[in-house]
Amino acid sequence: MMRVFSTINGQIEQIEKPETGAWLCLSEPSDVELANVSQTTGVDLADLRAPLDDEERSRVDVEDGYTMVIVDIPTVEQRGGRDWYETIPLSIIVTEGLIITVCMQDTPVLHPFMEGTIRGFNTFMKSRFILQILYRNATTYLRYLRIIDRESDKLELKLRHSMQNREIVMLLELSKTLVYFATSLKSNEIVLEKLTSLDRIRQYPDDEDLLGDVITENKQAIEMANIYSGVLANMTDAFASIVSNNVSNVMRIFTIISITLSIPTLIFSMYGMNFQNGMSGMPLTDKPWGFVAIIIISMLISILVTWFLTRSKLFK
Template identity: 85%
Template sequence: MLRMFSTINGQVEQIEKPENGAWLCLSEPTDVELATVSQETGIDLADLRAPLDDEERSRVDAEDDYTMIIVDIPTVEERSGRDWYETIPLSIIVTQNLIITVCMQDTPVLHPFMEGTIRGFNTYMKSRFILQILYRNATMYLRYLRIIDRETDKLELRLRHSMQNREILMLLELSKTLVYFTTSLKSNEIVMEKLTTLSRIKQYPEDEDLLDDVITENKQAIEMANIYSGVLANMTDAFASIVSNNLNNVMRIFTIISIALSIPTLVFSMYGMNFQTGMLGMPLTASKWGFLIVIVLAIAAGGLTAWFLARSRLFK
């Protein structure tokens, strides 16, 4: 989808044709839209396609007629009725007259700019627009990280009562998400450092505070991602130990039951043997109540053995 915006009388409005100082937003672009923008702006088609590869790395490329900035942005994907978070590339291409954004999805990072709700946003102020996108991107990371933290707390409560594979897999998925976030945020930090020394993009003096805010928000997001990753790693190790301990308790019970049942089995096996007449027979075989007595004694011996093993230090 190709949408074009321009600041007119202080308001962001959608336009039909590109003009000087306009913003071209490409979301989920078709090949025709990419070819049209490439032909009208002179941007290499390969550079326009670059952010459509979800493995594209964050970087800054300075060409003769334009500068391309690629950063990783967070996105939400619904799987099995749940929201999972990952990162995708967003390209910001700055030419002499235009600023172009390209993304494989219609990202919520850019929605406030389209709606004109960002204070001080003007499409013709390219360097400020870039910083505002980066600031918005960092705040989106912080927002998703807080959601992940709340999901982790809920998952911890569930794991205390249920240790099924579903909860463990969800824990691993959150841990993987945090690894993606940390890697992307560090890559974005390198891009920001390079932008501060890039002379071909005009810097406005009043944007120095905004640049500091962008760097601060990104660093805070990195610290939060690292903290949450450490918490998840410790939680995973703790619950792995709990699962192992629970398994040991189950095996302990089964071992006690197995040993306790082996004694009646041994007694019944001996009484099930055939003996010749005249030989020394088994005790109580001639008694009227012999069968019942043997059963009671075998059960009593098994129960006594189970009680002893349960109290033994070897099974605690």
């Protein structure tokens, strides 16, 4: 989908065709749209296609006639009725007369710019527009990280009461998301460092503070991602130890039950042996109450062994 926006009388309006100072937004673009934009603007078709590969790395490329900035942005994916977070590339291409953004999805990062809710946003100020996108991107990372932190707290409460595979899988998914976030944020940090020394993108005097804010927000997001990732890793290890202890407790109970049941089994097996001439020589076999006595004796021995095993340090 291709949309064109321009600042007219201080307001962001959608226009029909690209013009000088406009913003060309490509979301889930078709091959025809990419070919037309490449022919119109002179941007290499391969560069326009670059952010459509979800494995594309963050970087800054300076070409003849335009500059391309690729950063990773967070996105939400619906799977199994839940929100899962991942990162995708966003390309910002600055030409002499246009600024072009290309993304494989209609990302919420750009929606406030389309709606005109970003203060000081002007499509004619290309360098400021880039910084505003990067600032919005960093704050989106922070917002998603706080949501992930709340989700991990809820999972911790659930895992304290019942450790089912579903909760453990969700915990692993959150850990994987944090690793992706931290990696993408570090790549974006390299892009920001390169932008500070790039002469082609002219910065307005007021943009220095904005660039500092972008770098600060990005570093804060990196720290939060690392902290939350460490917390989730420790939580996973802790619950793995709890699961191991629970298995040990179950095996302890089964072992005690097995030893306890082996005693009457051994006694009854000996009394069930066949002897010649009906003479077994086993105690109490010639008494009418011998059968009941043997049962009571075996039960008493089993109870005694069970009592001993439950208090033994070997099975603590």
